[in-house]
Each structure stands twice: as structure tokens, then as C-alpha cells.
Amino acid sequence: MDAFICAGMMIIGRGISRGCIGARTTCLPGWAGVASSRRRNRHRVESSARRPFGKRLERFGVEQGMALIKDEAVVLRRLDFSESSQVLAVFTRAHGQQRVIAKGVKRATRQRASVGIDLLERGDIVFSQRPGGEERLSPLTEWRQLDHYPHLRADLARYYAGLYAGEAVAMLTEAHDPHVGLFDGLRKYLADLSSDEPGLLLARFLWLLLTEIGLQPELSVCTSCRRLVTEDRVLYFSSRSGGAICRDCEPASIEKFQLSVGATKITRGGPTDARGVRAALTMLDYHITEILGRPLRAARSMHATVVKSVSGGG
CATH class of the missing domain: 2.40.50.140 (Nucleic acid-binding proteins)
Incomplete structure (x- = not known):
């Protein structure tokens, strides 16, 4: 009511x-x-x-x-x-x-x-x-x-998926700076959490958020040598460099971590397999942490519930 x-x-x-x-x-x-x-x-x-x-x-x-x-x-x-x-x-x-x-x-x-x-x-x-x-x-x-989205209170993974997204919006947007597309995306995201996979929805929403504020990482080419990257090659990710780094360029980068297979599919609408969803969430959370200089308060709970709830997760 x-x-x-x-x-x-x-x-x-x-x-x-x-x-x-x-x-x-x-x-x-x-x-x-x-x-x-x-x-x-x-x-x-x-x-x-x-x-x-x-x-x-x-x-x-x-x-x-x-x-x-x-x-x-x-x-x-x-x-x-x-x-x-x-x-x-x-x-x-x-x-x-x-x-x-x-x-x-x-x-x-x-x-x-x-x-x-x-x-x-x-x-x-x-x-x-x-x-x-x-x-x-x-x-x-x-x-x-x-x-009031009652489905968020009925499932722990959906609840923390909502909390993480809300905190990310609060920390990454400026006061009095409207983003109509982001607001509509947030409204749809909170409603879709009633039925769809929370991990997949969160990965897609975080990509929308980063795109709207101009901080989305480059995942189609190496940010150092600008060569196209492919899923079958070993890739690294550097938030300070702004995206993916190929194996040839990664020794020169100090801040980096190795990407899991499927993480770069987020640029094409998001991964659909469990391994890709978990890889994308890990990468996006790492990127947001580096942008802010600290992890979000809901990050630990998100990993413990949302990431583990992805089909095939343990």
C-alpha cells in the first residue's frame, strides 16, 4: 500500500x-x-x-x-x-x-x-x-x-544486488547532475530483480552506470598497444590504464589483475554463462574500487551472495 x-x-x-x-x-x-x-x-x-x-x-x-x-x-x-x-x-x-x-x-x-x-x-x-x-x-x-520492491527483501542475493547498485550510483554520480538514461535503467533493474538472475542483471547495470558517467573500461583493444584482444589469449585488466592489457604489454603495468575467461563479453550485452558473469562482476567491482580508492560497503556481501548465487557458483 x-x-x-x-x-x-x-x-x-x-x-x-x-x-x-x-x-x-x-x-x-x-x-x-x-x-x-x-x-x-x-x-x-x-x-x-x-x-x-x-x-x-x-x-x-x-x-x-x-x-x-x-x-x-x-x-x-x-x-x-x-x-x-x-x-x-x-x-x-x-x-x-x-x-x-x-x-x-x-x-x-x-x-x-x-x-x-x-x-x-x-x-x-x-x-x-x-x-x-x-x-x-x-x-x-x-x-x-x-x-518498494518487496522481492528484494525476500531473497538475500537480490537484496545485496540492489544495495550494491544503489551505493554505486550514490558514490559515482555527482549532486544535481541528471542522468535520465541511468535513472530509467535503475528503475528497470530494480523491477527485473523480481525474476531474472541477480548476478547477470547487476553486471549489465554496472556497465550501464560506468557508460553513463564516462568511466567504462576499454575491453575490445589493448589500452597500451591498441591491438584487438581476443578471448582465447591471456588478458589483464588495469583500471588506471582504462581497460584491458595484452600479455605483451602487461609487464610494464604495475596495477593490474588477470581477467578470467568471459569477462569482456560485458561489452556485447553481458555474459550469459555462469563463469562469464562471475568474471564480469569481479572485474567491475575491482574497477569501481580503484576509481573510488576503496571498496563499496556492500562489496563483501555482494560477493558472498550475488556472485555465489550465479548458476554453477560454489
Whole structure:
């Protein structure tokens, strides 16, 4: 069931009261006083309505001059800011990665339990942002859940495949830098994890991610001598060199590791055999680790679950 978190003018404009909140609607704490029932507190609502609308928004973190931005988003990272609030890193379709603060989102009421917003949840988002204040936390004013991908919580390999992809997007994309193709790919990837092989899907998505940000490795030719490489020859991979290295050129490279058979098939839509999928995941994880200077937090769990779950893995 959708969870709908609304604040700001959504509640004031529609006059939503505490008594009319249903299972699909949740109001951020603090708005009940502004939008309380006229039958219970008519004088308070009428006096509030006489004040300028911007003044009524200031007490909830939305100040005059702050634009309300609507988009679709996936939650990449989540941090409990207090007992009732969360700080979220979300990847939006049209505005790139954003950091928002959801005040009071975890506070329980008579109508709902204290659940907050979960990782890898997708929804319609509205947040406010002051012109020139893009580096600050943006107040979240509305969140309407579109999908929480329950299949991720039912299988450990699919869960860590989702977590690894989400962390990779969070670490490798810049704030306020939109990638529409990457967002659509992430949305499809999370949905496809319900049925397809998580290892194969993760390898293909990571290749899409690296391609979108311009960091995909060169695997068709040796990055040193530029000769075509073939699967039947011994190949090495160097992240600093930007891709594959043939056997003749590898002695001059310090940072490298030997590629397993099938890893380079990722450039042609991804390997389909178990050995190739495991080789591609190992190579892509190594490349991401070298780019960031450290492994992703979900890397160890991904290898222990996703890689081992590939058909034929032990």
C-alpha cells in the first residue's frame, strides 16, 4: 500500500485534518496544528489563513523564495537524523542526486506506525530548494511511494544486488547532475530483480552506470598497444590504464589483475554463462574500487551472495 507523506501547501490548500487521514495518507508532524479541523479549532485556522502563506511555511523549513521541485526518485542512502527524522540521498530523474531531510517522518501517530522511508524505495518527491543553496539539505515536503520492491527483501542475493547498485550510483554520480538514461535503467533493474538472475542483471547495470558517467573500461583493444584482444589469449585488466592489457604489454603495468575467461563479453550485452558473469562482476567491482580508492560497503556481501548465487557458483 502506498505511503503518502505530505506537507506544506498540500495540507493547507486542501484543509486535511487529523481526523480525515486514512491509511494511504500520512502528514508530517507539525502540520496537524495548521490543518486542524475547523470544527475543533476554527479560530486558529482562520487566523492562520490571514497571515501571508510564506510565513506559515517558514516554521516547517520552507521559506519564502524557495522553489518547490517535483520529480521521481529512488532512495539510495538513508541516515537517521533523530528519533523522528531522516536524511536521505535520493537519485531523481530530472535533477540528479539530491540530499533531503524528512522531518518527523518516523514519528508514529494513531493512524500509522513509525516506519520512515526505506532504502531503494521509489516514489514521487517534492522538495524545496533555495536558489543558490543547492549544497544544503533540502526540506522534503512530499513523498508518495510508487514501489518498494518487496522481492528484494525476500531473497538475500537480490537484496545485496540492489544495495550494491544503489551505493554505486550514490558514490559515482555527482549532486544535481541528471542522468535520465541511468535513472530509467535503475528503475528497470530494480523491477527485473523480481525474476531474472541477480548476478547477470547487476553486471549489465554496472556497465550501464560506468557508460553513463564516462568511466567504462576499454575491453575490445589493448589500452597500451591498441591491438584487438581476443578471448582465447591471456588478458589483464588495469583500471588506471582504462581497460584491458595484452600479455605483451602487461609487464610494464604495475596495477593490474588477470581477467578470467568471459569477462569482456560485458561489452556485447553481458555474459550469459555462469563463469562469464562471475568474471564480469569481479572485474567491475575491482574497477569501481580503484576509481573510488576503496571498496563499496556492500562489496563483501555482494560477493558472498550475488556472485555465489550465479548458476554453477560454489
